[in-house]
Amino acid sequence: MPTETQLKAVLGGWPPAVLNPAGPYSEPVTLLAWALLIGGTVVLAIVLAALAVALWGAPSLRRRLGGDRAIWIGGIAFPVVVLTALLVWGLWLTGDLAAKAPRPGEMRVRITGEMWWWRVAYLDESGRTVIRDANELHVPVGSTVLLELDSADVIHSFWVPRLAGKMNMIPGRRNLLRIQADQPGTFGGQCAEYCGGPHALMGFAVVAHTPESFDRWRASRLAARPASVTSRGQELFMASGCAACHTIAGTQAAGLAGPDLTHVGSRRTLGAGILPNNRGTLAGWIADSQTIKPGNRMPNYKQLDARELNALADYLAGLK
Template sequence: MVARVLSRRRGREIVHDANELHIPAGRPIVLELESGDVIHSLWVPRLSGKLDMIPGRRNLMRIQADEPGVFGGQCAEYCGGPHALMGFRVIAHRPAQFEQLMRFRMARQSPDPAPAAPSAGEALFESAGCSACHRVAGTAANGLAGPDLTHVGSRRSLGAGILPNNRGTIMGWIANSQAIKPNNRMPAYANLTAQQLTDLAAYLETLQ
């Protein structure tokens, strides 16, 4: 649930993200809810009631944060093994700050006309097969099986809200996410060396 988040602004511009939803405070927001697998239920207790996410159907939910802040959310429908560890955050910004954030993220998603040579971590991201499952806007990585990593470096948490986002937790998640959150879709990469894990984490931290 909440693997992919598309933030739409005026003109239908889209910012891709995952497990975090950024909204302007003081404005009503309509969420379009879909599921690609089983029935989930989106619940942000301080902003809304619960609404199901049903495969093959799109439901609409209206939320509004009256003041800036961070609001915890949770899947409220049992959906499989990692259900209890399936959370997310809604971050409400002052309107001017929200517009600034969206402009920054749209710019970061645009392909670089003259890309620099890839770092060790970026090259490993491609060669290890990460790009087959994850999308990074502005690059050749366009996988849809896992969460969008376009802005992963700026997220507050990993693993749908269960870990703080820092280099150590990124490395641990890549090495063996199953030990942290059993039955998630990410395979363990026990074959990677400590240096390779460091290089991958350093690259992901640059994705703001």
């Protein structure tokens, strides 16, 4: 299993920093969280003080603070006023976070939660997919990005704490969420709704580029992919049945059940955010993914010997 240091290196911090906003759509959520935390602490202190008076206070003090008046003020008026004020303020504070229809020229990305990984599709203005990826999202700094959140099976929940609040992904329904990163970097996320099996190992990464860097990244993904040069690793990929679940552009691999692997070598993580991506972890994941992420839908390939694993890992690591 990966160490916390390894995950911090590839995800920019793990577990995600939930009270350290890095964009305008996470700041209201963080402010509300602090208000609730501080308010809850104050209420707890008042309750503990009242309990102390009831148990150990002088009889005269208990008589002065007790009775019907204390019940009406402390038991009814106080919670009604405080909770109503918090509700109204919270709704006002987060009212702009509910995303509606796409804005003209706005970047759109469709993210589909699956057991137990994330399908990512970058859309053009007409809603057609122009770039396919998995388990990470690339965005330009300072620009709002509209996320269209779907689920292919059960309820998932998309949550990148430093960029936005969480949003459920419900089968048969598309929810919208806007995010924006105000600084370059990598921001870790996590499925926040129990979805069975290895739910806790369903991570995500958002990579925020400077506008120039993002334009280069996007151009590289849109560029026509040259014809693939056959290698031992590619032969093994096709012969072992990998192409039945995975797509690699420029080859005959066109499976849709698993993540698109056209650019798998350039991703920061494997297994949906649980392993740093390198040649060694690729070989380990192929050979024994069920030990690394028990219950995931990729079978082990222990029938491959060391040379075959190395050839396959070399091929996938070269898919940039």
